[in-house]
Amino acid sequence: MSTETEVVPPRAKVTEIDTVVIRFVGDSGDGMQLTGTQFADTTALVGNDLATLPDFPAEIRAPAGTLAGVSGYQISFSSRDIKTPGDQPDVLVAMNPAALKTNIGDLEEGGILIVDTDAFTEGNLAKAGCKTNPLKDRSLTGFRVFDIPLTSLTLQAVAEAGLTGRQATRCKNFFALGLVFWLYERPVDYTREWIEKKFKDHEQMAKANTLALLAGYNYADTTEVFTNHFRVRKAQLLPGTYRKITGNEATATGFITAALLSGRPLFYGSYPITPASDVLHELSRFKNYPVKTFQAEDEISAIGAAIGASYGGALGLTGTSGPGVALKSEAIGLAVMTELPLVIANIQRGGPSTGLPTKTEQADLFQAVLGRNGECPVAVVAPATPADCFAMAIEAFRIATRFMTPVFFLSDGYLGNGAEPWKIPPKSELPELDVRFRTEQEGFQPYLRDPKTLARPWAVPGTPGLEHRIGGLEKEDVTGNVSYDPQNHEKMVRLRAEKIARIASDIPRVEVFGKDSGRVLVVGWGSTYGAITSAVEELQEKGRPVSSIHLRYLNPFPANLGDVLRRFEKVLVPELNLGQLSMLIRARYLVDAIGLNKVQGKPFRVSEITRAIEELLRG
Amino acid sequence: MSTETEVVPPRAKVTEIDTVVIRFVGDSGDGMQLTGTQFADTTALVGNDLATLPDFPAEIRAPAGTLAGVSGYQISFSSRDIKTPGDQPDVLVAMNPAALKTNIGDLEEGGILIVDTDAFTEGNLAKAGCKTNPLKDRSLTGFRVFDIPLTSLTLQAVAEAGLTGRQATRCKNFFALGLVFWLYERPVDYTREWIEKKFKDHEQMAKANTLALLAGYNYADTTEVFTNHFRVRKAQLLPGTYRKITGNEATATGFITAALLSGRPLFYGSYPITPASDVLHELSRFKNYPVKTFQAEDEISAIGAAIGASYGGALGLTGTSGPGVALKSEAIGLAVMTELPLVIANIQRGGPSTGLPTKTEQADLFQAVLGRNGECPVAVVAPATPADCFAMAIEAFRIATRFMTPVFFLSDGYLGNGAEPWKIPPKSELPELDVRFRTEQEGFQPYLRDPKTLARPWAVPGTPGLEHRIGGLEKEDVTGNVSYDPQNHEKMVRLRAEKIARIASDIPRVEVFGKDSGRVLVVGWGSTYGAITSAVEELQEKGRPVSSIHLRYLNPFPANLGDVLRRFEKVLVPELNLGQLSMLIRARYLVDAIGLNKVQGKPFRVSEITRAIEELLRG
Amino acid sequence: MPSGVDVKGPKPTRADFATDQTVRWCPGCGDYSILAQVQKVMPNLGVARENIVFVSGIGCSSRFPYYMNTYGFHSIHGRAPTIATGIKVSRPELSVWVVTGDGDGLSIGGNHLIHAMRRNLDIKILLFNNRIYGLTKGQYSPTSEFGKKTKSSPFGTAEQPINPLGVALASECTFVARSVDIDTQHLSSIIERAARHRGTAFIEIYQNCNIFNDGAFEDFVAREVRTDRMIQIEHGKPLVFGKERRKGIRLRGFHPEVVTIGESGVSESDLLVHDETPQEPALAYLLSRMSYPEYPVPVGVFYRADRPRYEEIVEQQSIQATARFGAGSIERLLDSGETYKVT
Amino acid sequence: MPSGVDVKGPKPTRADFATDQTVRWCPGCGDYSILAQVQKVMPNLGVARENIVFVSGIGCSSRFPYYMNTYGFHSIHGRAPTIATGIKVSRPELSVWVVTGDGDGLSIGGNHLIHAMRRNLDIKILLFNNRIYGLTKGQYSPTSEFGKKTKSSPFGTAEQPINPLGVALASECTFVARSVDIDTQHLSSIIERAARHRGTAFIEIYQNCNIFNDGAFEDFVAREVRTDRMIQIEHGKPLVFGKERRKGIRLRGFHPEVVTIGESGVSESDLLVHDETPQEPALAYLLSRMSYPEYPVPVGVFYRADRPRYEEIVEQQSIQATARFGAGSIERLLDSGETYKVT
Numbered sequence A, B: 001m002s003t004e005t006e007v008v009p010p011r012a013k014v015t016e017i018d019t020v021v022i023r024f025v026g027d028s029g030d031g032m033q034l035t036g037t038q039f040a041d042t043t044a045l046v047g048n049d050l051a052t053l054p055d056f057p058a059e060i061r062a063p064a065g066t067l068a069g070v071s072g073y074q075i076s077f078s079s080r081d082i083k084t085p086g087d088q089p090d091v092l093v094a095m096n097p098a099a100l101k102t103n104i105g106d107l108e109e110g111g112i113l114i115v116d117t118d119a120f121t122e123g124n125l126a127k128a129g130c131k132t133n134p135l136k137d138r139s140l141t142g143f144r145v146f147d148i149p150l151t152s153l154t155l156q157a158v159a160e161a162g163l164t165g166r167q168a169t170r171c172k173n174f175f176a177l178g179l180v181f182w183l184y185e186r187p188v189d190y191t192r193e194w195i196e197k198k199f200k201d202h203e204q205m206a207k208a209n210t211l212a213l214l215a216g217y218n219y220a221d222t223t224e225v226f227t228n229h230f231r232v233r234k235a236q237l238l239p240g241t242y243r244k245i246t247g248n249e250a251t252a253t254g255f256i257t258a259a260l261l262s263g264r265p266l267f268y269g270s271y272p273i274t275p276a277s278d279v280l281h282e283l284s285r286f287k288n289y290p291v292k293t294f295q296a297e298d299e300i301s302a303i304g305a306a307i308g309a310s311y312g313g314a315l316g317l318t319g320t321s322g323p324g325v326a327l328k329s330e331a332i333g334l335a336v337m338t339e340l341p342l343v344i345a346n347i348q349r350g351g352p353s354t355g356l357p358t359k360t361e362q363a364d365l366f367q368a369v370l371g372r373n374g375e376c377p378v379a380v381v382a383p384a385t386p387a388d389c390f391a392m393a394i395e396a397f398r399i400a401t402r403f404m405t406p407v408f409f410l411s412d413g414y415l416g417n418g419a420e421p422w423k424i425p426p427k428s429e430l431p432e433l434d435v436r437f438r439t440e441q442e443g444f445q446p447y448l449r450d451p452k453t454l455a456r457p458w459a460v461p462g463t464p465g466l467e468h469r470i471g472g473l474e475k476e477d478v479t480g481n482v483s484y485d486p487q488n489h490e491k492m493v494r495l496r497a498e499k500i501a502r503i504a505s506d507i508p509r510v511e512v513f514g515k516d517s518g519r520v521l522v523v524g525w526g527s528t529y530g531a532i533t534s535a536v537e538e539l540q541e542k543g544r545p546v547s548s549i550h551l552r553y554l555n556p557f558p559a560n561l562g563d564v565l566r567r568f569e570k571v572l573v574p575e576l577n578l579g580q581l582s583m584l585i586r587a588r589y590l591v592d593a594i595g596l597n598k599v600q601g602k603p604f605r606v607s608e609i610t611r612a613i614e615e616l617l618r619g
Numbered sequence C, D: 001m002p003s004g005v006d007v008k009g010p011k012p013t014r015a016d017f018a019t020d021q022t023v024r025w026c027p028g029c030g031d032y033s034i035l036a037q038v039q040k041v042m043p044n045l046g047v048a049r050e051n052i053v054f055v056s057g058i059g060c061s062s063r064f065p066y067y068m069n070t071y072g073f074h075s076i077h078g079r080a081p082t083i084a085t086g087i088k089v090s091r092p093e094l095s096v097w098v099v100t101g102d103g104d105g106l107s108i109g110g111n112h113l114i115h116a117m118r119r120n121l122d123i124k125i126l127l128f129n130n131r132i133y134g135l136t137k138g139q140y141s142p143t144s145e146f147g148k149k150t151k152s153s154p155f156g157t158a159e160q161p162i163n164p165l166g167v168a169l170a171s172e173c174t175f176v177a178r179s180v181d182i183d184t185q186h187l188s189s190i191i192e193r194a195a196r197h198r199g200t201a202f203i204e205i206y207q208n209c210n211i212f213n214d215g216a217f218e219d220f221v222a223r224e225v226r227t228d229r230m231i232q233i234e235h236g237k238p239l240v241f242g243k244e245r246r247k248g249i250r251l252r253g254f255h256p257e258v259v260t261i262g263e264s265g266v267s268e269s270d271l272l273v274h275d276e277t278p279q280e281p282a283l284a285y286l287l288s289r290m291s292y293p294e295y296p297v298p299v300g301v302f303y304r305a306d307r308p309r310y311e312e313i314v315e316q317q318s319i320q321a322t323a324r325f326g327a328g329s330i331e332r333l334l335d336s337g338e339t340y341k342v343t
Ligand SMILES: Cc1ncc(C[n+]2csc(CCOP(=O)(O)OP(=O)(O)O)c2C)c(N)n1
Pocket: A271, A272, A273, A274, A299, A323, A324, A327, A354, C058, C059, C060, C061, C062, C076, C077, C100, C101, C102, C103, C104, C105, C128, C130, C132, C133, C134, C135, C136, C141
């Protein structure tokens, strides 16, 4: 479905700006994720570029009003090409004291702060651990504060819908959304339609939420609280059809596309885990596609079933987060030994152990590349942006089926939950996934390899004459029989390593962003792409001798990586871990890669990277 | 118990030699492991230095006579200090065609070959895939062949014991043992006693086996099959009490000793797996010691219970092999987060996946150091010889309890099953394990750290006033409460890393074997010690500029490792994997470490290492 | 006497068992009520706080230990029974409790639960069954009804739910019971009985997740209908239920049937009499299969037996071995095996 | 018709199902006999070899697939049911068999077994119960007798063994049976019935490990005593056993008792009549608890039910969704959600 919207020309003074960063914060029960998503959807439809950063609390619904219960959603949107949800919000919408307290530190000097004064009760102040009321203690003087009784205004607005007080109160997020829509010249239509669809069986709710939305919008329009509002022009995006998409949605879409392109059904074995569960939720909706999802009893079963499905000829996929990968590692070894195509999606989160389940991190790279018993090589790819999850999901299966190997797909919480506009590729631009089963009996051997890729044949049950047995014991070269022969073992260990190494000649070479050589090369991977590229761009504009590359292939590395690294004096590797890619690069190329490491469950700010680069340039 | 034996002076011509390597090979049912062990035990008692290498088939008892069923036991013994079971046997005792076929390739030119001619039936030749009878086809001309009808001689010898034919046949390994005892001037007494004890409830069996043993001995003594026999003088061992010990026995003994030294009971949680099961078998016998063993339902339960026991104040230990470690990796993360002392013993075997379960390999180093989700550092130690397992087992618990951290103990199949004389240390030479629980309530905080080691207090249930809660979610610094704070997370991640790093100042510096600097430094770890040291010694004697170091601490590395590495022009790292230590060294020190890699399920031959060193010296 | 009993000191109160941590369950969650009952029962047991350990896995329910002012271990998903095993075997004197959820205990952790129960360790297992994954926001669990639509089963599940009590019985558990979050009195009495049982005690507690599976048990636990749709089974008593206690359960061969006392000549003496401690748990098994709406839902102690406890046998073996071989020492240990002297 | 049926082509013979691999079990191992029976039954099923997959874990028993000339997957310890699940769900037309051991299936793999059974996938599970770990050379298993001395329990085990049939019943398995390696006729008939069942079929097969647990079942399976110490249960027939078929099982409340026909007025009509397909498996449960020497050991089909199969429901959901929403395509997929055009 495609929607065309038109902005109602408002009357107040209009200021044009390039880029705005808004953060909605409130209680987990306040619907902040919903508010943010609605704002993002509409923002996409009006043609801005955008990037989002939801921030979930670890608890489902921690006691109302507490610091632990604060849920947030940040969106950056712009008339220009943007790559991150912004370092600091220009606008903070805070629904209660706890939300204000935990977020005010991030607000830009002079930024806009919208608060629900009704929520600043003594009880709520106490729950947030505020000794004084920040609305009164002058601690907010640096900001443009708009203190609005959102709750009572909402209650008035929705009165006619006849909800209970509690239900009515819950509409206040739509009131706030209406306000902000007005402030940034966004139309309310899309959200109105959405409300109607969503609450089609709850007429009262639909009505109340719509009333709240419009009331918020009109309040801003008619009162003089806001003296002006802001215009962010359409971005100069490449022509095409777009869709706002989160990384997890793009991941699911990419995997389904791989199935459609290859003509092989997708089988997803998974056990719920934050932040990967949404991939399961998403995939389980596509029953009219060649997609089967299996919610297993645990992660081991999930991957076991995916391996079984691969063996049966499906695109076997399993998805989880770090602790789940730990459990799957024995079975990954089995897939390596049986040389079956399998994709393991890891939506990384903060570790070690249970760690910070709702936060982002990139600390599972070692686990993906090296975290198994024995010499157990697998391919590893990592998307760079939410929309890139689509392309890399397809790529993961392209490699898996072409080389008959397990492939790790390393996303993370930030990519998975973050959203951006995605230019939908025309079918003609999608890669080919030429997947063939072996059917000829003549000359069949389970471990006879393709001379180029070293892939063994994919011979699936149901094929007459190709009956054979595979398993986790060492295989005899060519025949695939069990073999304990020492020389054969060495040969097979090296063949498996060589097969993965050869993928390097089947993937794109890295491209340098900026000059081809120079003082500093910034090397990134995964979700840091936006922050790194923004930082490097900024410094390049200032004429600094810095370039960057972004690795979407972590094992094997692109063939030209060593050459590129050696053309720069210094190599900086920003990572959301203590230096995992750094170490792999150092070991492989003996290059003194310097780490810029952040392990806070949060993505990099652009400024953190520019600062580090500047320092390196100086030092 | 201690036994004093005396060699009966024999009459035949005696040749003195330094070192002999014998390999016994036969069907899994032929009792080759027993024969080898008896020979080794006696050899230890007569005062030689020795090293052994058992080689088990993967099947319990593959069909008699097949290649898959061949079981072997190699022993090297000497009047000098030896470190390996020998590259090639000088003597091969082969009980059937399959055993001959799979082992003859290893026998030294001109070596002694003893075969049971009775076993060279057409059926057995066919099962072994021999087209012609090797005893007749002149393929054995390079060797000194002694073809003896061992089976029929045994049957004659044991006739009076009145066993069934099948039972009687099974005594032939003792006949062979008797032969070889005579050949190398070993007394039969110890084995006689052993037989009596072992078969004390089977009088007939005891009698028959004794008869066979003596018959073999006498056969050699009285017939003229062997024109001479060999003398290997006592080795010049350091004075002291000795015991022949396998690595797995030494491991178990070391862990129990750690319990006795620390005053804390040992808790061993394990799930059977080759080649680690013997540690479980061994430990489960020591019920009159402060040792509890728990055979869990799987590896996850095994480590979970060990963590629970640690939490309860015991020395929590879990043991397994590579695939089991894979399953434990999530729980290891929990132990890292909860900072409990825990030792994970990995008796490595050939991988990946099920791989080569009965063979040795060193390919789980990456898994130990890096194989988990998140930033999840643990300490890693590795014994160098079977007897060294004792010392390193104690060391593992010393580090675990002193630093409150999980510690990997990386042994392997070769160490575990191999045996050598062990000089029993007097109690006074054992390290101190000063383990203290926190009991003072005043100022107690679960994550308040020792300023030097950064260890948190060990506060066990049952201690009044210290009630507290721990878990896998990120901990707040000092209090140990759950914390999602970004800065705190970074701090804790770095604290955990720093704690492990600090172990470096608590362990010995590496010592260079040979000159302190020079052309080539050979760097080894784990079970390759014997082969590497023998090779380096050999070349040093020839005046080559080569030295070696052997790492028993793999994480952190000894503090002076970088310095030592940089004092040599070239660094060679022999490993039974594709270059795991190499990579860690390259990444850390940016030194161009060169790998010498063998992945055949077998230890290095000394000659393989000398050759590689010579090449490096030349190149 | 339950493990960990320590009669010294003044009797603690319920408040002594509460921690300073803010409880972070959703308002209205059934977990609150269970927490309250456990805290209420604790002082009665005569076990000092420091001798109690609560171990949990991961899930909403598994946050439980944070709120108990005892020792506590919030471990990893499904593995609580293993950690509890290690604690109990190495420290048999402690009172060890496991708190788990239907996902934690029956999905990923099912195997550990089974094996812990068959070992009959003296641990107490509270399984909060809300028939949903709470913490991960609403996927189906192994106890979710067949065909249930959830986030991960938008077209309905395709799996037969598992009966926790059946699993406990198959695992040779020696104390098998069920209760309900909101029936506070029944719940606390069952918890207390479990605590006093010597051996593994398993309690399935129906728990409402008002966010993702609200009203899962409403059909029969709602106050208005509870007496008619649930039945409290009690040792030695006939199976009677209903507002006027006129309904009962009678056996026809292997088939239980609901009857009305006084109708068609049925009298109380025709009813099935509950026996917690039969030789074989066949009756418990049968009762465990009764479900609403065909039957009233039974709560209470289904089965109970006395069998040696794992940790106790292990202790005995140590004592016997020590008596037989003498206590071990470093010297004895190192000198065991065949030693020889080199001079 | 069993899955994978393909009536084309000449009927294969038993030999067609043997591979060229040397069988590597110990001489005398019970596994040989089971292999022979499976190979014997296969041709009767009318399933082409290429449509059959044998999946196993790790253990002596798990080498089974190497000896079947079908597709085969010798996977990792305990995980065979998971791999079988993936195969069956993605390829419902295949005939999928799981071969597992008492350690593989009930120790490390217990949870997968349970969940596969409750999903009622149309797979056939053969559990070789030798009450020992064979491949790892003789440690006790979850079915080893209490107190058994093994390599890892030199002082005897401290754990109650688990009853595989009890686990299967608790897992809502729709075909639960037991047989014995050396009773070849009974075994082959049960295997064939399992093959023809639609849904998960579970067979516990008592298997002698003559190396590490020789004679584990000798007391009742030995040819001389078998008829007196075992009982073949058959649907609709009274429970009679004994050389002269004069002994039987009668029920006293929930308690089965051994009686002699003709003595103390007992006639055949007093005996318990076996019913494989009752509404609830209470009878099967009761029979599963009977053990030697108190009772004869029952073999046969304990319970059987017809319930929708997981893979079938999943298929149906796909068909229905496709009927309702139309088949998916790349264009539809990519353009789903709110799209907008930039020109
Ligand atoms: C290894 C692993 N897999 C998955 C998860 C994610 N996870 C956490 S709790 C949970 C299920 C919770 O359900 P339940 O046990 O029923 O507890 P409830 O929240 O309903 O109380 C899951 C799947 C995890 N933490 N660890």
